[in-house]
Amino acid sequence: MITKRLNYAVTGGGERVHRAAPVLFKGDLYQSIDLAKTIGYDAIEWHINDPNEVDGEQLKAYCDRMGFSISAFVTGMGYTLDRLSLIDDSDEGRAKAVQRLKACIDLAEQLECMVIIGYMRGNIPDLEVSSKYKQYLVDSLTQLTDYAQEKGVVLAIEVINRYEVNYLNTIEETAKLIEEVGSEFLKIHIDTFHMNIEETDFVESILSCQDQLGYVHVADSNRRAPGMGHINFASIIEVLKQIGYDGYVSLECLYDQDPSETAKQGLTYLKSIEDNIKREESPVHESNQPCVRQ
Numbered sequence: 001m002i003t004k005r006l007n008y009a010v011t012g013g014g015e016r017v018h019r020a021a022p023v024l025f026k027g028d029l030y031q032s033i034d035l036a037k038t039i040g041y042d043a044i045e046w047h048i049n050d051p052n053e054v055d056g057e058q059l060k061a062y063c064d065r066m067g068f069s070i071s072a073f074v075t076g077m078g079y080t081l082d083r084l085s086l087i088d089d090s091d092e093g094r095a096k097a098v099q100r101l102k103a104c105i106d107l108a109e110q111l112e113c114m115v116i117i118g119y120m121r122g123n124i125p126d127l128e129v130s131s132k133y134k135q136y137l138v139d140s141l142t143q144l145t146d147y148a149q150e151k152g153v154v155l156a157i158e159v160i161n162r163y164e165v166n167y168l169n170t171i172e173e174t175a176k177l178i179e180e181v182g183s184e185f186l187k188i189h190i191d192t193f194h195m196n197i198e199e200t201d202f203v204e205s206i207l208s209c210q211d212q213l214g215y216v217h218v219a220d221s222n223r224r225a226p227g228m229g230h231i232n233f234a235s236i237i238e239v240l241k242q243i244g245y246d247g248y249v250s251l252e253c254l255y256d257q258d259p260s261e262t263a264k265q266g267l268t269y270l271k272s273i274e275d276n277i278k279r280e281e282s283p284v285h286e287s288n289q290p291c292v293r294q
Contacts, residue, residue: 016077029059044069051073060112073115087134117141175209188214189216210243217252218266224253233269
């Protein structure tokens with residue numbers, strides 16, 4: 001019987017997060033924590049550029065008082081704002097990107113959370129010599145996983161669709177990269193929005209990477225909250241529970257007017273699916289009264 005509820009997080013970031021980004025809470029970190037906690041989330045993932053702008057000791061103390069967690073620090077602004085890339089053509093450029101991420105790892109150590117690498121892997125400028133750039137990435141990630149292991153921090157590399165990044169677009173491709181790096185401190189980060197573009201079967205794709213799975217983003221096919229598009233989240237939630245996934249399921253989606261209402265809507269929808277699954281597993285569940293999957 002699958003009884004343990006999944007851990008839910010919501011996305012947030014400071015004022016420098018682009019207004020069009022699928023990040024729900026933008027502004028003050030501590031106010032965002034209070035709001036996420038009130039809605040019912042277990043954690044918040046925070047998009048950062050300069051990790052030195054966050055007082056890790058103060059933040060950890062606040063989270064402990066609140067009975068709340070930081071699920072991950074997201075590092076994409078290092079690329080979108082400062083153009084830092086792990087596959088930069090210059091040794092100096094790659095070193096700067098690695099150094100920025102090491103600072104993120106230091107902060108994550110204090111908060112006992114993950115570091116997500118998405119856009120900072122960069123775009124390959126010339127796909128005809130893609131092997132060179134992929135080797136740059138492997139070398140950079142090897143440095144980072146060695147450092148992360150010292151700090152006890154897990155890194156997750158996000159699988160992003162082809163319209164945003166021109167490589168590591170599928171779970172299979174990303175899993176092969178992780179095998180090449182060869183560190184248990186590097187995991188796969190999946191996102192249902194990207195999966196809807198790149199993967200042929202949600203359940204099979206998740207099963208294929210279950211031993212490497214470290215983080216999950218959820219958004220519907222239109223990048224709205226779960227339940228607003230056509231993705232079958234019941235099958236996704238069920239397979240995550242079946243494989244014993246104990247990481248975070250984080251809501252990263254667009255919103256119309258009220259991000260708080262969107263955050264509530266998404267969390268309520270996902271928990272209702274879990275409740276349906278639990279009722280179906282109950283030995284007292286009436287066979288002539290089936291639960292309707294949402």
